[in-house]
Amino acid sequence: MSHSTDSEPIGVIGTGYVGLVTAAGFAELGNDVWCIDIDEAKIKGLKNGRIPIWEPGLEELVERHRARLHFSTDLADALEHARLLFVAVGTPPTYSGDADLSAVHAVVEAMPASDRHALVMKSTVPVGTGATIKRLFAEQGKGGFSYVSCPEFLKEGSAVNDFLDPDRVVIGDDGDWAGDAVVGLYAPLEAPLVRTDIKSAEMVKLASNAFLATKISFINEIANVCEETGADVVEVAKGMGLDDRIGPKFLQAGIGFGGSCFPKDVTALKQLAGNSGYHFQLLNSVIEVNELQKRRVMAKLEKHLGSLVGKEIALLGLAFKPNTDDMREASSLVLSARLQAAGSRVRAYDPVAEEEARKLIRGVDFKASAVETVEGADAVVLVTEWAEFAALDFAELASSMRGSLVIDGRNFLDPSKVREAGLTYEGIGRPALKDREPAGTT
Numbered sequence: 001m002s003h004s005t006d007s008e009p010i011g012v013i014g015t016g017y018v019g020l021v022t023a024a025g026f027a028e029l030g031n032d033v034w035c036i037d038i039d040e041a042k043i044k045g046l047k048n049g050r051i052p053i054w055e056p057g058l059e060e061l062v063e064r065h066r067a068r069l070h071f072s073t074d075l076a077d078a079l080e081h082a083r084l085l086f087v088a089v090g091t092p093p094t095y096s097g098d099a100d101l102s103a104v105h106a107v108v109e110a111m112p113a114s115d116r117h118a119l120v121m122k123s124t125v126p127v128g129t130g131a132t133i134k135r136l137f138a139e140q141g142k143g144g145f146s147y148v149s150c151p152e153f154l155k156e157g158s159a160v161n162d163f164l165d166p167d168r169v170v171i172g173d174d175g176d177w178a179g180d181a182v183v184g185l186y187a188p189l190e191a192p193l194v195r196t197d198i199k200s201a202e203m204v205k206l207a208s209n210a211f212l213a214t215k216i217s218f219i220n221e222i223a224n225v226c227e228e229t230g231a232d233v234v235e236v237a238k239g240m241g242l243d244d245r246i247g248p249k250f251l252q253a254g255i256g257f258g259g260s261c262f263p264k265d266v267t268a269l270k271q272l273a274g275n276s277g278y279h280f281q282l283l284n285s286v287i288e289v290n291e292l293q294k295r296r297v298m299a300k301l302e303k304h305l306g307s308l309v310g311k312e313i314a315l316l317g318l319a320f321k322p323n324t325d326d327m328r329e330a331s332s333l334v335l336s337a338r339l340q341a342a343g344s345r346v347r348a349y350d351p352v353a354e355e356e357a358r359k360l361i362r363g364v365d366f367k368a369s370a371v372e373t374v375e376g377a378d379a380v381v382l383v384t385e386w387a388e389f390a391a392l393d394f395a396e397l398a399s400s401m402r403g404s405l406v407i408d409g410r411n412f413l414d415p416s417k418v419r420e421a422g423l424t425y426e427g428i429g430r431p432a433l434k435d436r437e438p439a440g441t442t
């Protein structure tokens with residue numbers, strides 16, 4: 001990676017996961033960045049070096065580039081110093097499943113007439129949003145504003161690395177100065193570049209997330225058939241993933257995908273298709289399979305425990321995936337609610353997501369460690385595959401539990417270790433007891 005010498009100051013509007021990582025990433029590349037957010041507490045915290053999210057490496061990066069990172073609630077600061085204004089505000093789902101673009105539109109409204117600025121859209125938006133914004137600009141006498149679509153593909157938990165070493169950079173533009181400037185900004189990363197029209201760039205983002213979600217729902221359905229037929233989905237996925245047309249990633253069966261992106265982006269693409277008169281049949285199934293998958297744990301628990309009334313259930317992990325404190329659409333939300341509805345008492349532990357979880361989950365007894373959570377439990381459900389759970393001493397856990405059931409919702413634990421401790425292991429799509437241990441893959 002070569003650092004640019006002639007760096008361009010930029011503005012970033014919205015300092016959440018995407019905005020803050022983008023800002024810190026461009027600061028690392030040598031750019032001055034004016035970060036704007038309407039959340040005064042967040043900006044005040046950032047000015048004092050407080051990072052509002054848990055993301056590996058982010059705090060260090062922000063600290064290292066404090067001199068280049070300027071935080072403000074006043075859009076005028078960014079407009080004064082930067083031509084390119086990256087938009088990274090939230091686009092959550094509405095009740096209809098369409099993306100809520102109110103924050104994006106608030107940013108558009110706030111822009112003054114200008115022929116030296118450009119909006120660079122990082123937020124995930126429906127195809128056609130760029131065209132609508134350009135029309136709005138024209139209607140509001142701001143036709144001089146340029147527009148670039150630059151979708152973001154970072155993954156929470158490895159966001160800093162994903163920014164600095166992306167698989168690709170996608171830039172959709174009208175072939176004007178702004179597109180060239182964004183290409184120049186990303187040039188030091190030496191990443192594969194797809195420069196295209198705005199609508200295609202918007203679709204790359206939605207289609208990529210929909211495809212990955214499809215891959216997860218596919219392997220989850222294979223897992224469910226494995227349960228009926230005695231095959232082991234972990235072995236099956238290994239065998240499939242070595243085919244380089246398929247690849248091993250996103251081929252891990254489990255209790256469903258969650259997070260701030262997949263559920264809403266898949267639904268938004270389904271809605272976008274529907275609004276344009278096309279019934280996206282496959283995506284309907286992807287969503288339905290995912291919803292059902294989150295609930296399959298209930299049947300597994302009932303199979304072993306009978307009625308769940310009064311049962312003590314321990315959840316290990318709450319975040320939608322490891323290495324993040326993001327709880328949006330996490331499978332743990334559905335599971336903890338279903339368990340309580342069935343009369344169980346739920347205790348839970350997550351290494352970092354407790355604070356976020358407390359805002360969304362009711363009635364759960366939060367514990368300070370895995371060991372404490374499991375004590376006296378009838379069953380343990382591994383919900384999030386945090387590395388520390390693989391290192392647990394299952395013999396110690398077994399002696400403190402009331403029951404003996406371990407449901408591995410992410411096929412993350414070593415079944416033999418769990419069984420050697422005298423516990424009953426149930427994964428997702430894995431036979432209850434192996435006919436034979438596999439000889440290995442070599």
Ligand SMILES: NC(=O)c1ccc[n+]([C@@H]2O[C@H](COP(=O)([O-])OP(=O)(O)OC[C@H]3O[C@@H](n4cnc5c(N)ncnc54)[C@H](O)[C@@H]3O)[C@@H](O)[C@H]2O)c1
Nearest residue numbers: 014015016017018037038039089090091103106123124152
């Ligand atoms: N989180 C991810 O992993 C990820 C990955 C790729 C793309 N995206 C997309 O990026 C966008 C942002 O996602 P996020 O997870 O960073 O959201 P977020 O909720 O973490 O952050 C959004 C920020 O925007 C601020 N904001 C809202 N309205 C504003 C306004 N008018 N002016 C200034 N600031 C405003 C909010 O206060 C908040 O700090 C979404 O469209 C999302 O789909 C997210």
